[in-house]
Amino acid sequence: MNIQEYMQKLGQAARLASRAMAKADTQTKNQALLLIAAAIQREAKALLAANQLDIAAAKANGMEDAMLDRLTLSEKSIANMAEGLTQIASLPDPIGEMSDFKYRPSGIQIGKMRVPLGVIGIIYEARPNVTIDAAGLCIKSGNACILRGGSEAIHCNQALAKLVHEGLTKAGLPESAVLVVETTDRAAVGELITMKAYVDVIVPRGGKGLIERISNEARIPVIKHLDGNCHVYVDDEADLEKAVRILENSKTQRLGTCNTAESLLVARSIASSALPLLAKMLVSKGIEIRGCAETCTIVKEAIPATEEDFYTEYLDAIISCKVVSGVDEAIAHINQHSSQHTEAIVTENYTKARQFLREVDSSSVMVNASTRFADGFEYGLGAEIGISTDKLHARGPVGLEGLTSLKYIVLGNGEVRA
Numbered sequence: 001m002n003i004q005e006y007m008q009k010l011g012q013a014a015r016l017a018s019r020a021m022a023k024a025d026t027q028t029k030n031q032a033l034l035l036i037a038a039a040i041q042r043e044a045k046a047l048l049a050a051n052q053l054d055i056a057a058a059k060a061n062g063m064e065d066a067m068l069d070r071l072t073l074s075e076k077s078i079a080n081m082a083e084g085l086t087q088i089a090s091l092p093d094p095i096g097e098m099s100d101f102k103y104r105p106s107g108i109q110i111g112k113m114r115v116p117l118g119v120i121g122i123i124y125e126a127r128p129n130v131t132i133d134a135a136g137l138c139i140k141s142g143n144a145c146i147l148r149g150g151s152e153a154i155h156c157n158q159a160l161a162k163l164v165h166e167g168l169t170k171a172g173l174p175e176s177a178v179l180v181v182e183t184t185d186r187a188a189v190g191e192l193i194t195m196k197a198y199v200d201v202i203v204p205r206g207g208k209g210l211i212e213r214i215s216n217e218a219r220i221p222v223i224k225h226l227d228g229n230c231h232v233y234v235d236d237e238a239d240l241e242k243a244v245r246i247l248e249n250s251k252t253q254r255l256g257t258c259n260t261a262e263s264l265l266v267a268r269s270i271a272s273s274a275l276p277l278l279a280k281m282l283v284s285k286g287i288e289i290r291g292c293a294e295t296c297t298i299v300k301e302a303i304p305a306t307e308e309d310f311y312t313e314y315l316d317a318i319i320s321c322k323v324v325s326g327v328d329e330a331i332a333h334i335n336q337h338s339s340q341h342t343e344a345i346v347t348e349n350y351t352k353a354r355q356f357l358r359e360v361d362s363s364s365v366m367v368n369a370s371t372r373f374a375d376g377f378e379y380g381l382g383a384e385i386g387i388s389t390d391k392l393h394a395r396g397p398v399g400l401e402g403l404t405s406l407k408y409i410v411l412g413n414g415e416v417r418a
Contacts, residue, residue, distance in 0.1 A: 007191035010146055011198025013176040014119045018144035020174050022116050026093040028171055029140050036167030037085040044078045050159040058152045066256030066315045070126040081132040084383040088136045094400050095142045109411040114404045116142035118200035121192045125150040125206035131160045133383035135178045141403040144177045148192055151184035193218040203386045225389040227313040227339035228258030230371040233330040235347035236267035240274055243346040244281050249370040252285040256315045259342050259374040264321045265330045271323045275299055287317050294323040310337045327352045331359045340389040342374035363389050363396040
């Protein structure tokens with residue numbers, strides 16, 4: 001069987017399964033999620049062993065440290081997978097929810113009902129946890145999914161797929177509701193993103209190159225974000241102790257995630273006192289500071305930044321830094337240079353905080369909190385299938401509601417149109 005035939009077969013199976021998933025009741029879907037969670041906990045050692053095979057191959061192929069970090073599983077991350085499924089099971093089921101009913105002069109009632117999207121194709125690199133996050137969210141939202149993980153995680157993804165199929169089967173749901181593409185041939189991606197007859201939406205998760213390719217070549221709607229150039233703005237009315245703590249977590253907790261801060265903005269009136277404190281922390285954590293002229297004057301360790309630096313998602317131990325006149329210039333800089341992912345302000349001024357929330361054009365905007373909170377699990381979504389910086393359908397972390405749509409429903413009692 002060639003790649004096209006193989007992918008068409010997966011598409012047909014997923015479409016058939018999506019019909020069954022759309023009809024599945026909440027109890028059955030929750031049972032499947034809890035069975036998968038139990039299987040993951042039971043097979044933790046086997047999953048770690050499969051992950052080690054992937055890591056060894058990745059290191060042999062010269063994978064960068066940031067990607068290795070995303071690929072690596074631990075006992076904690078495996079426990080988090082299971083916990084994520086448990087949390088999804090505990091969430092209200094959005095499917096079938098009816099709302100916005102209004103009577104019309106004709107006597108009919110018009111409302112809306114939340115329904116699954118159908119079949120979701122998910123293409124991702126390195127992160128094996130995406131296999132479980134995606135499967136869990138699609139199951140609970142009544143969708144079927146076709147998962148195409150990166151070749152670097154093939155052993156772990158296949159091990160996880162077996163556990164997902166075990167849980168689905170035991171709960172009486174079709175195994176083909178979650179299909180993991182078994183080939184590492186890149187041609188499979190090209191087929192998946194053009195199968196309009198079988199796939200309703202594509203979600204890419206990975207590097208900018210992958211997402212650009214999917215966006216350019218897909219013939220199916222795409223939920224995506226390209227970059228994670230996230231900002232922390234330290235206002236002239238900030239609590240500096242709080243600012244250091246927030247910046248430290250935003251930038252240094254993990255370097256390779258899309259919600260990691262890549263740019264620091266500081267109000268000019270406090271730059272001479274705030275920047276040395278912030279820079280001391282960053283340098284102690286091994287972070288290179290690429291600053292504007294004013295930053296380089298105040299911070300001797302800083303090196304001059306280029307204009308390109310202020311647009312860059314480093315995913316590395318580097319941060320850009322700019323001194324700005326105040327909140328207005330900070331907002332203007334962010335709206336010009338950011339990737340519309342996540343931005344944070346540190347301030348004790350309520351009015352400025354509200355202005356920042358209102359005027360910054362990003363999918364997550366925060367006051368006095370780390371950018372690292374921009375995550376489906378932290379938002380109480382159970383998990384996320386991805387982050388969307390688009391403005392249509394879904395924006396920010398995409399959880400259960402982001403995997404559904406609304407259709408109009410009409411209730412009548414024999415009315416006919418005049």
